[in-house]
Amino acid sequence: MKLDVRIHGRGGQGVVTAAELLSVAAFDQGLHAQALPSFGSERTGAPVTASCRISDRPIRSHDPVSHPDLVMVQDLTLLRDPAVLAGLPDDGTVLVNTRRDLADLARGGLVMGPAQHWVTVPANDLSRELLGRPLPNTALIGAVVGITGLLEPEAVAGSIRRRFAGLGEHVADANVRLAELAYDLVATQTRGSGTHA
Template structure:
């Protein structure tokens, strides 16, 4: 059995990817299942989806905690969740990033596995016109773990999304061709500094008390809600008249005022909702796409 766990953010097609993979595998004559696990249900929040493929009937319905393959559709998710948790020795990690496999493995401190990387954002923008990376990442996944055939997946895309199938197929094929793959034996990797920043012992929505009651005052400062952001507010400070409307409306209290009454965003906590841009009466703030 091959067990695949996919990480991304709400709105990026993570769940659809797992489902398309399972349906393609079934059409190839295999047994398969796919299902998601949502945390807070909002666009941009971390989402995980699971897919199992086997030559025999699959009995288990458990979430996949020890995957053969981990696919990361959005590199910012690596700061928010422990995506590599439980990856089997000799497993495969497939990530949307501009980094080479060697650089990513060093940053994450992973070893004893195969690491595959592809710049799926660039590919998606080139062929689809939007940074929606799910089909490109299916191409990267199939390059390292051929759980379904490309032809069957192309047929499924044409059936389901006839208007945009061609551009998605081009993105998938380009990602398949461009994915870089490297194998690392255990002990190959010296843990990089970024790993220390990624690892967190903070309670999650699953481990927090019932009704999500937080008993420790001020603890929200430990949660970097900026990790969820897919768009960021960009400031043209020269046009700002210091009216303070953005500060007043920001739901995360992520806008600070200094002693000169200059307004600045704290990107560790700004979740990219765009309310400040909407409310600023002078067009000082525009929302731009978040880059890694």
């Protein structure tokens, strides 16, 4: 059992934090995991990439994920670059932070293949409601848990609470709630349906 995730977003969206939270949750569950930031420009708004590997066996590779099982896209505009989906297999999954439906995405000139499984979650909208600003990372982590079924929601909640403990209990609680809301949006979907949440 393994899951290789590549996360694409922009500086300020918590891309590296998302990879770390997933890896800590996996580790807390007794799995092997690693988070790999891609070092480059990390200024606000600049494209940022991070990777996370999760496995029930020791992980020998320490290079960025080039053949992901799942690509998380925190900023919809990044899908104009074909490199965002590079290495994704035909049965891979793309998780996109957007309120738009799939037909609308296809008409918008964004790169839409070759992945068969597309899931959309309005993570910015959810975050604005609970945090007052668009920080999509914890919502999208919850969606990953719902899509894959690989991690326990409780493990993810624990990793979020530890990461945000220094910002106050209300911030940690809001981020856990974001993950739960996104989990609920996608957990009932049939994997491979090609539908959106």
